[in-house]
Amino acid sequence: MRYISVEEAIALLIHHTPPLQETEWVPLTQSSGRTLAMTITAQSAAPPFARSAMDGYALKALDTPGTFRIAGYVSAGEVLTKPLQAGDAVRIMTGAPLPEGLDAVIEQEAVEQQAGVVHVAQRVQPGRNVTLQGSEFPQGTVLMRPGQRLGSLQIGVLALGGYAHIAVYRRLRVLLVTSGDELIDPGNALGPGQIYNVNASLFYSLLHELGADVTVQHLPDTLDAVHEFFNRPDLAAYDLVLTTGGVSVGDKDHIIHFLQQRAQLLFWRTDMHPGKSIAAARYQGTTILALSGNPGAALMSWYNIALPFLVALLHAQLPIERMSGRLLQDFPKKTRETRFLRAKLIRQPDGWYFDTNLPQQSDRITTYEAADVLVVIPHGSPPVPAGTVLEGRKIPGLGSLHLTWLARENIASDPNS
Numbered sequence: 001m002r003y004i005s006v007e008e009a010i011a012l013l014i015h016h017t018p019p020l021q022e023t024e025w026v027p028l029t030q031s032s033g034r035t036l037a038m039t040i041t042a043q044s045a046a047p048p049f050a051r052s053a054m055d056g057y058a059l060k061a062l063d064t065p066g067t068f069r070i071a072g073y074v075s076a077g078e079v080l081t082k083p084l085q086a087g088d089a090v091r092i093m094t095g096a097p098l099p100e101g102l103d104a105v106i107e108q109e110a111v112e113q114q115a116g117v118v119h120v121a122q123r124v125q126p127g128r129n130v131t132l133q134g135s136e137f138p139q140g141t142v143l144m145r146p147g148q149r150l151g152s153l154q155i156g157v158l159a160l161g162g163y164a165h166i167a168v169y170r171r172l173r174v175l176l177v178t179s180g181d182e183l184i185d186p187g188n189a190l191g192p193g194q195i196y197n198v199n200a201s202l203f204y205s206l207l208h209e210l211g212a213d214v215t216v217q218h219l220p221d222t223l224d225a226v227h228e229f230f231n232r233p234d235l236a237a238y239d240l241v242l243t244t245g246g247v248s249v250g251d252k253d254h255i256i257h258f259l260q261q262r263a264q265l266l267f268w269r270t271d272m273h274p275g276k277s278i279a280a281a282r283y284q285g286t287t288i289l290a291l292s293g294n295p296g297a298a299l300m301s302w303y304n305i306a307l308p309f310l311v312a313l314l315h316a317q318l319p320i321e322r323m324s325g326r327l328l329q330d331f332p333k334k335t336r337e338t339r340f341l342r343a344k345l346i347r348q349p350d351g352w353y354f355d356t357n358l359p360q361q362s363d364r365i366t367t368y369e370a371a372d373v374l375v376v377i378p379h380g381s382p383p384v385p386a387g388t389v390l391e392g393r394k395i396p397g398l399g400s401l402h403l404t405w406l407a408r409e410n411i412a413s414d415p416n417s
C-alpha cells in the first residue's frame, strides 16, 4: 500500500483547518516573531528629504573649483531657509537637509577653511555626498504584505515606513500532548527503563518560535487517560492539538486507536521515512496532528508537514529552497517510503555534495542540529551509489537555517483594507 505523500498530507490538513482570521494591534517593538496581517505602505519617503551624507560644506557643483563664502550653518533636524547667493556655501552636518539651490556636499577633510571662507581645489560632481529624497523608497511603496514573519530586520523597515503599531494575526493556540509511561522530565534522576521527555521541551520551543501560545500536557499510556483527555470540553479552543507517541501498532498505542474509532481520521502514515508514523484527524472542532514519539521521526514530520501546515494557517508560505547535489557516499539500503536524509553540504569544484555520514535513525535528534539540508531519496529506489544527483531541501529552522515565513504570492485579501 502506498501511503499518502507529504504534499497530500499538508493539503488535507489545510483543507480541514480554518486559517486564523482574528487580528490584533501590537506596538512595533513587541511584534517580533508575529505574522503581519496588513499591507504596509510607506507613510513617507525614505529619506523624506535630500540630505547630507557627510559633515562638510554644501555648495553648487557648477561653481567648483573655487572659494566660497560660508553663508550659513545647518545640522540634522534643522532647515536652512535663508536665501543664498551665487558663490555661497553652507556648513552642513551629516543628516541635515540640503539647502534649497545647492546640489553637492564636499566633506570637510577635502577642503581648507579659514575666516568665513572655504577653498575647494577640486571639481565636485553634482550629487556628491547627497542622499536623495526617496532613494531608499518613495512614499506609498508597498513594503510588506500580510503573512510576512516579523523579525528584527522587518521591524526596522516598518519603523522606517513610519509605523508604531501594526496589525498581526492572533497567536496560534496549540495544546501539546506528550505520551508514554517511560518519560520523566529532564532535571530528575532517571529510574530503570526511564528516559527524558524530549518532545515536551522540543515541540514547546518549536511552537513558541512560531509565535504560538502553547499549553503542555503529559499522558500516561492508558486507554482511560487517552479517553479522558479527548473528553476535555475545551478542545475547540485550540487551533491544533499536537500529540507525540502512541501512533504506531503497539499494544499501548491508544492515541491512534482513539482517532481511528472516534474521530474523523484524515490520514494515518505518510510516504516519509523517518516520520511515517503520523496521523491527523478532526475531532470536536479542532485538528489533531499525532506525531511519532520518536523525537527524530517527529522532527522529520515537523519540518515536512507540521511546519508548512502551521505557517499556512498564518496566511503565509514557508520558503523552502530546493537544490540539487550529489551523494558523497553510497546509500546502501533500498528505500520503500520516500526517505529524507539529514546531510551536510559540501562544496567541491564540480558542485554541491551531500554528506550523509550522520546517524539517520528515527530516534536521533542531534543530527538535525548538524544538518544543512534534507536529501530526498524517491520511494521505491534501489541502493543509491555515490555521485547520484538528488534533490536537497533547505527548510527554514533546520540546522543553522534561519526560521522565517513569507507573504504568500498572489495574496488575495488584506483583512484590514
Ligand SMILES: Nc1nc2c(c(=O)[nH]1)N[C@H]1C(S)=C(S)[C@@H](COP(=O)(O)OP(=O)(O)OC[C@H]3O[C@@H](n4cnc5c(N)ncnc54)[C@H](O)[C@@H]3O)O[C@H]1N2
Pocket (backbone or CB within 6 Å): 178, 179, 180, 182, 183, 195, 196, 197, 198, 199, 200, 244, 245, 246, 247, 248, 249, 250, 253, 275, 276, 277, 291, 292, 293, 294, 295, 297, 362
Ligand atoms: N511493529 C512495528 N513497530 C514499529 C513500527 C512499525 O511499523 N511496526 N514503526 C516504528 C517506527 S518507524 C516508529 S517512528 C515508532 C513510532 O512509535 P510511536 O509513534 O507509537 O511512539 P512510541 O511507541 O510512543 O515511542 C517511540 C519511541 O520514542 C520514545 N519517545 C516517545 N515519546 C518521547 C518523548 N516525549 N521524548 C523522548 N522520547 C520519546 C519512546 O520511548 C520510544 O522509544 O514505532 C516503531 N515501531
Ligand code: MOO
Pocket (backbone or CB within 6 Å): 272, 273, 274, 275, 276, 277, 278, 292, 294, 297, 298, 362
Ligand atoms: O514511522 Mo517512523 O515515524 O518512520 O521513524
